[in-house]
Amino acid sequence: MLRIEGLNQYYGGSHILRDIDLDIFEGRTNCLMGRNGMGKSTLLKCVMGLLPIASGKILFQGEDISRRKPHERGRLGLGYVPQGREIFPRLTVEENLQVALASKRSRDIPERVYELFPVLKDMARRRGGDLSGGQQQQLAIGRALVLNPSILLLDEPIEGIQPNIVREISDVIRLLNTEMGLTILLVEQKLPFARATADRFDIINNGQIVAGGEMGELSDDLVQEHLTV
Numbered sequence: 001m002l003r004i005e006g007l008n009q010y011y012g013g014s015h016i017l018r019d020i021d022l023d024i025f026e027g028r029t030n031c032l033m034g035r036n037g038m039g040k041s042t043l044l045k046c047v048m049g050l051l052p053i054a055s056g057k058i059l060f061q062g063e064d065i066s067r068r069k070p071h072e073r074g075r076l077g078l079g080y081v082p083q084g085r086e087i088f089p090r091l092t093v094e095e096n097l098q099v100a101l102a103s104k105r106s107r108d109i110p111e112r113v114y115e116l117f118p119v120l121k122d123m124a125r126r127r128g129g130d131l132s133g134g135q136q137q138q139l140a141i142g143r144a145l146v147l148n149p150s151i152l153l154l155d156e157p158i159e160g161i162q163p164n165i166v167r168e169i170s171d172v173i174r175l176l177n178t179e180m181g182l183t184i185l186l187v188e189q190k191l192p193f194a195r196a197t198a199d200r201f202d203i204i205n206n207g208q209i210v211a212g213g214e215m216g217e218l219s220d221d222l223v224q225e226h227l228t229v
């Protein structure tokens with residue numbers, strides 16, 4: 001569904017992403033794992049067109065989208081939940097959701113967003129900044145769902161979230177995959193959450209993909225070598 005071929009990216013003179021080849025499988029919950037600073041967020045930003053790439057291709061449903069603008073990638077079906085959520089604290093919950101509709105004629109929030117996250121309806125007129133971390137994460141996911149994506153990219157969605165909400169976030173991601181048919185690309189470094197949520201893994205180490213497979217095949221050796229801090 002999403003295929004990355006020979007992708008290289010630099011921040012100035014630092015070569016961050018190195019010859020990345022990666023397949024994100026349709027209908028699966030794919031997890032990109034790796035320690036801090038390995039290039040996970042950079043890769044998602046490249047996929048969304050938020051950072052330029054030096055070389056390589058990003059193929060989405062067979063089409064090379066690597067020259068397309070971020071909003072075009074959104075229209076094609078890529079939804080993105082950035083690390084740290086990046087909601088607008090001074091806008092209301094409803095306005096935060098409407099931002100995603102800027103390019104559309106209708107400003108109506110699709111009902112399924114509120115069905116999935118009833119708290120967003122209850123708090124529609126509250127400011128984004130008044131929400132708890134878990135509620136803000138729901139808002140960030142809801143905002144990505146407004147444009148009805150076929151693939152959802154989530155960058156460390158449980159970072160800074162109370163432990164009792166973590167299970168809910170995992171359940172929502174599973175539900176989006178199994179009930180709503182979304183392909184998921186989850187970026188995660190916390191092993192229990194990744195195992196509970198995803199069914200495939202790829203590991204990035206210093207900007208290179210070093211392993212991948214079914215989640216059940218993620219060995220202790222790989223964990224030791226590439227994931228434990």
Ligand SMILES: Nc1ncnc2c1ncn2[C@@H]1O[C@H](COP(=O)(O)OP(=O)(O)O)[C@@H](O)[C@H]1O
Pocket residue numbers: 011016034035036037038039040041042043
């Ligand atoms: N805006 C930036 N300018 C320069 N270097 C950056 C920038 N953002 C990230 N980096 C560097 O790129 C590398 C990968 O970062 P990142 O993709 O955020 O890693 P991860 O998401 O895996 O923690 C790190 O070494 C980081 O310091």
Ligand SMILES: [Mg+2]
Pocket residue numbers: 040041042083155156
């Ligand atoms: Mg990151």
